[in-house]
């Protein structure tokens with residue numbers, strides 16, 4: 177099958193770009209130095225490729241992701257890097273399970289649910305989960321008294337990972353990791369878990385990096401000049417053409433939009449609505465059309481209803497979660513279909 181035969185919108189994963197990204201990251205952060213975050217793709221097939229690169233531990237954001245990886249035999253070392261108040265489903269998993277805790281309530285829930293190991297989640301500057309650094313030692317003592325093993329600390333510098341300016345990323349990561357290391361001195365344990373795609377080579381303090389977006393990438397991370405290629409696009413069909421603009425059948429129900437509009441190479445996206453993306457076809461537009469030579473883009477005025485184009489999402493994680501399956505492509509050939517099987521909660 178080729179991309180000309182697919183029902184659109186269709187989520188495409190470029191096999192070569194993905195392979196490049198996986199290999200590049202595995203060379204930079206081999207084995208347990210990377211704990212890939214599966215929330216970025218929610219796909220067991222892709223997690224298997226990451227495991228094949230040597231990363232046997234995974235980071236998850238939901239209980240469903242933990243369950244899916246355990247059922248797939250990828251449960252050597254699963255971290256739920258998120259707080260839960262009912263850990264019963266985690267306690268039942270046939271896997272090594274570690275869960276983030278940041279309060280007496282989440283510690284009690286872990287113990288009650290039959291979880292054996294925790295990380296103390298520390299707020300390192302992102303106003304989301306995580307205890308105050310000064311409380312980490314006290315919480316670790318409470319966890320141990322509750323019968324839990326404390327493997328160390330985690331602290332996600334999510335307010336830093338997307339900063340364009342590398343020098344600023346370095347300085348802000350250092351500040352955040354100073355807080356995490358101070359907490360770690362009070363907590364003990366072998367793990368200091370932190371980081372994301374934007375700080376994978378900047379965060380030299382963490383023992384493991386939780387990057388996820390690197391595998392598929394998006395336009396927001398592409399701005400940072402990282403050595404990872406955009407592997408994820410949404411194939412769309414042009415459904416209407418007017419003077420100066422055209423519309424394709426891929427809107428905000430097929431694209432994560434919280435990082436802004438998607439991109440279409442060779443033109444400017446005007447806006448998205450539920451099932452539409454509207455983009456310019458004026459004088460400057462030169463748009464790559466599926467099935468035509470990639471180095472011979474069409475003038476905007478030559479675009480016709482029925483032409484197919486690739487739309488590049490601004491945020492990989494929610495884009496993946498909107499789709500039931502991804503089609504792995506090599507050029508125009510569809511080589512595999514992957515269910516996005518870790519969706520839901």
Ligand SMILES: Cc1ncc(COP(=O)(O)O)c(C=O)c1O
Nearest residue numbers: 257332372373374386387388389
């Ligand atoms: C807890 C946690 N760790 C790590 C990440 C890193 O992800 P990314 O690779 O997208 O930077 C995220 C993303 O939001 C996260 O929530």
